[in-house]
Amino acid sequence: MKHYPVMLPEVLAALQPRDGETYIDGTFGNGGYSKAILQAANCNIIALDRDPNVKPRAAELSETYQGRLKLIETPFSNMDEALGEDKVDAVILDIGVSSMQLDQAERGFSFMRAGPLDMRMSQSGPSASDAVNQLREKDLTRIFQVYGEERKARRAAQFIVRAREEGALTTTDQLAGLLEQALGRHSKNHPATRVFQALRIFINDELGELYRGLIAAENILRPGGRLIVVSFHSLEDRLVKKFLRRRSEKPSGGSRYQPEIVTNDFAPSFDLEERSAIFPSDTEISGNARSRSARMRWAVRTEAAMFDDNEDLLPKVPFLSDYKWAS
Ligand SMILES: C[S@@+](CC[C@H](N)C(=O)[O-])C[C@H]1O[C@@H](n2cnc3c(N)ncnc32)[C@H](O)[C@@H]1O
Numbered sequence: 001m002k003h004y005p006v007m008l009p010e011v012l013a014a015l016q017p018r019d020g021e022t023y024i025d026g027t028f029g030n031g032g033y034s035k036a037i038l039q040a041a042n043c044n045i046i047a048l049d050r051d052p053n054v055k056p057r058a059a060e061l062s063e064t065y066q067g068r069l070k071l072i073e074t075p076f077s078n079m080d081e082a083l084g085e086d087k088v089d090a091v092i093l094d095i096g097v098s099s100m101q102l103d104q105a106e107r108g109f110s111f112m113r114a115g116p117l118d119m120r121m122s123q124s125g126p127s128a129s130d131a132v133n134q135l136r137e138k139d140l141t142r143i144f145q146v147y148g149e150e151r152k153a154r155r156a157a158q159f160i161v162r163a164r165e166e167g168a169l170t171t172t173d174q175l176a177g178l179l180e181q182a183l184g185r186h187s188k189n190h191p192a193t194r195v196f197q198a199l200r201i202f203i204n205d206e207l208g209e210l211y212r213g214l215i216a217a218e219n220i221l222r223p224g225g226r227l228i229v230v231s232f233h234s235l236e237d238r239l240v241k242k243f244l245r246r247r248s249e250k251p252s253g254g255s256r257y258q259p260e261i262v263t264n265d266f267a268p269s270f271d272l273e274e275r276s277a278i279f280p281s282d283t284e285i286s287g288n289a290r291s292r293s294a295r296m297r298w299a300v301r302t303e304a305a306m307f308d309d310n311e312d313l314l315p316k317v318p319f320l321s322d323y324k325w326a327s
Contacts, residue, residue, distance in 0.1 A: 003099040005032025006291045007230050007280050011092060014228050014273070014298040017041035021089035024220075026076035026213060028054050029098040031061050031069075038065045046088070050075045050122040051101065075122070077212035080219040090226040091217040095210055095236060097121070097200065099290065109200060111176035111192040117169060119200045126325045128199045132175065133168045134326060137161045139318045146317045147207075147235065148198030156182050156195050172196075197233075205320050210236055211313060214243045218269055221301035227270065228298040235315070237277060237295050242313050244299050248272040267304035274298070 005011075011033060015023070017040040025034045028047035031054075037045060038061065047058055047069055058071035072082050076093060101121065102109050108118030108128060117129035132140070137157045144153035159182035160169065169175050176192040183191035201207065210231075217227050227244075231237045247270040277295035285292045 003030040003032060004288045004291070005030075005036065006094060006288070006294045007278070007284070007296050008032065008036055010278050010280075010296050011094075011228055011230065012036060012040060014296070015090055015092065015226055017043050018089075019043060022046065022086075023090040023092065024048060024076075024079055024083075024088050024217075026079060026091055026093045026217075027095060028058060028071065029094065030054070030100060031057050033092060033094060034069055035061055038068055043068070045069045046083070047071045048074055048076050048079060048082070051098075052123060053100070075209055075213075077209045077216055079213070080216040083220055087220055087222040088225060089222060090228065091221060092228045093210075093213060093217075094230045095206065096232045105172075108172050109196075111172055111179075111190055111196050114171060114173040117172055117175055119203045121204050126203065126320065126323075128203050129168070129170050130325055131199055131203060132160050133164050134323070135318070142317055143202050144195050144198045146198075146315050147201040148194035148196075150183075150194040150198065152183050158182075201233075201235075202317075202320065207235060207239060207314060207317075208319060210239055211243075214240065215306075218247065218301070218306050223301055223303040225301040226298060227301065228296065230294055230296045232293050237297070239313055240297050241277070244270055244272055244297060246313075247307060248299060266307050267302070269302055269304045269307055270299040271302055272299050 015037065017037050019042040022044045023037060025037070025045050025047045028034060028049040031047070034045050034047055037043065045068065049071070050073065052073055055071065058069065062069045074082050079091070097109055101107050105113035105115035108115045117127065117132065119128040140157035140160060141153045144150040144156050150156060156179055159178055163169060163178050169178070176190065179192040179195055185191055221227060229240045231240060248268045250268060277297055280291045280294050
């Protein structure tokens, strides 16, 4: 399936690409954003992706645009370390899974394609199969509840734990079939949808990555630099919204009516250009159904120092690093 860059006109409107500036495309994917930005101005792009499969596409764009694009294979949470002392004029994140990843059966992201139960964007570390075969029932339940918002999370986890006693669960179709048995078919969505999403978020530590990525962006943006985030899931959007609200609050945010309330001790590190999320146009949604859950938020870096951490923005869920994985 062809990959359409989601909300591209809105991203370009917020970014306003300018000659001589340097941008981080933190989720290079198929390079849809990068290509449009390189076309719009004589600027430079540092492209990041943790999926090694994007390399040929990055090499192609780098050649077409005379070396103005450079790929670094790394998670975007690492962008500040990867750049050292250098600062940039924008960070753009389009988080989640790409159409290429979803469409390749051997990557194991989709319950609609028979393949190994993998789901690792970076193709390293524990896989979705390791998670379903090794996690405790109560942790599987919690992951399905929080990351998948699955109402029957406990039942799904019980079925998985019972089934794995008979032999390891290793394929997408095996798990999808089991979930259909456990949860039944009650709507047009496949009953495996939410559990697959939850496993993908867990295996790729997507919320942890996003949280650390926002902080890394705060660290490497120049004053006046733009942070633009497109997300596809309410958990991600909520995290971006809370992060940006907190970072853009004035130090003693009390009003005339509540003058004593001090909301934070720091000068705001971001100016919020628009308080609400921006959604894809109806035209985009009718042409690309996958864009319908997308939303974008953006803000401009101020001159203020960085904030301290806000670990409390993350939900309380088991993390990949909490486990000792059997290989
Ligand atoms: C939705 S696609 C991006 C599509 C891209 N904007 C385009 O126009 O082609 C997301 C990409 O980000 C990558 N990705 C997701 N999370 C990442 C992370 N934490 N660090 C680096 N890359 C990540 C995925 O591997 C995938 O290739």
